[in-house]
């Protein structure tokens with residue numbers, strides 16, 4: 001997809017390869033428009049790749065924004081339909097705690113209110129294929145989740161769905177390309193082209209080759225997420241937003257099979273949930289007005305998150321935190337409201353009144369409702385182009401790999417690989433897992449496990465390099481979670497890099513540079529969670545890699 005000439009004329013140029021940009025590119029391409037998608041880094045480098053990955057209705061918004069909860073629940077159901085392999089169930093527990101030693105009347109009323117509230121959310125569950133809530137006694141609660149601290153009085157369950165948000169972006173971009181769109185990653189939209197008092201395209205620059213050019217289009221869709229306010233300002237339009245920084249932590253092990261809703265020290269809600277082979281703690285939500293490119297996590301944010309979860313699951317303090325990761329929420333501007341209480345609704349802005357006819361921006365919304373948001377933007381783009389509103393099919397047509405998903409055990413037997421490896425492949429690639437394993441059938445060396453944490457085999461790395469729009473080694477972090485596990489890439493990055501280098505024809509120098517970049521990106525995420533001896537040890541290891549490994 002990358003590297004094709006993008007000098008031409010398009011109906012629509014989409015800026016930003018997050019879930020909204022990729023979703024809009026897909027919908028526009030499926031409705032017969034010629035499309036160019038520009039992403040300044042890799043797909044899902046922004047909020048979409050740093051979200052909690054829940055395609056939920058958003059129970060918190062049910063009373064303030066019922067329409068948002070309904071839209072997200074309905075869209076979550078569609079996402080499960082078009083990418084069944086990529087979604088997984090997350091049953092949450094909302095434990096009943098007391099404020100003092102004994103349960104007071106107020107405690108009991110709070111539990112009852114929680115149960116009624118979650119019971120009301122059950123009305124939305126059929127839209128996304130979720131199970132109704134249930135009340136657990138204390139005995140039942142400790143039977144399902146023994147790691148919880150003693151003294152809890154039961155819980156209410158809450159059924160949600162999770163998704164790999166990074167692959168969701170990728171699959172939308174791949175589908176857009178399959179319908180004729182051009183997708184250019186690592187290519188920044190540097191400015192707008194204007195003609196006869198309206199927007200007539202964008203200028204772009206490829207960060208890897210230095211190549212630059214102009215792409216002309218009647219409609220430009222700005223889906224640059226947290227970058228939008230700054231990007232808008234430098235291009236003469238206003239994109240009002242209340243950007244919010246959100247940090248997550250990854251722990252080296254699963255603490256259980258349930259998500260647990262906890263209360264942070266300031267009373268905010270947060271969670272601990274199992275994800276792949278690890279657990280995730282999330283999340284903070286703080287106003288953020290700086291450059292999203294400069295985002296990172298602080299030691300205070302790390303402690304805030306651990307403290308909140310340790311109040312219910314004390315053993316998290318014994319886990320190793322493997323990394324912190326972060327993103328900018330693209331929330332709609334509102335004054336005088338706490339971050340958590342901001343609406344998760346979305347807006348589509350038409351900048352015609354600011355002298356920029358032909359430019360649309362999308363602000364706010366959720367990963368869970370990206371498809372509906374993209375449909376709305378595409379309808380607006382068609383209207384601006386004066387084209388007939390062709391029906392949207394993105395809720396019906398499966399994303400790549402989303403049809404005829406194989407059974408992992410059968411695939412494992414057919415191709416002679418462990419079932420755990422096959423299961424990971426099916427989760428990430430759906431029906432295309434068959435194609436990945438054909439690579440290993442043709443060359444048995446490709447069955448080599450390059451990453452034990454994530455169950456990545458060489459065949460998957462080769463397949464991804466061939467078919468999934470890889471331009472940099474770090475793109476594999478988002479394609480298959482290379483180097484994001486416990487080893488931080490020190491074990492797995494080198495063998496994977498060799499496979500990618502062979503597939504993409506990289507020189508030895510390029511391979512070394514890519515390897516160094518990958519480890520550096522990982523270090524940025526690990527540095528905030530390290531201190532004392534662990535920091536000293538990691539710094540020593542880095543020095544060894546740099547010195548002996550020539551990185």
Ligand SMILES: Cc1cc2nc3c(=O)[nH]c(=O)nc-3n(C[C@H](O)[C@H](O)[C@H](O)COP(=O)(O)OP(=O)(O)OC[C@H]3O[C@@H](n4cnc5c(N)ncnc54)[C@H](O)[C@@H]3O)c2cc1C
Nearest residue numbers: 016018019020040046047048051052054189225246367368
């Ligand atoms: C911590 C956190 C947790 C969240 N959890 C959830 C959740 O569990 N469920 C849910 O539904 N929602 C969640 N969200 C919200 C959700 O992630 C966002 O609504 C959604 O991902 C926004 O997508 P986007 O495409 O608009 O923005 P982004 O994903 O940020 O994409 C914008 C893209 O534009 C690119 N870009 C910027 N400038 C340029 C330029 N000049 N040229 C080209 N490209 C450019 C960036 O590199 C980036 O990739 C969460 C958000 C955060 C931050």
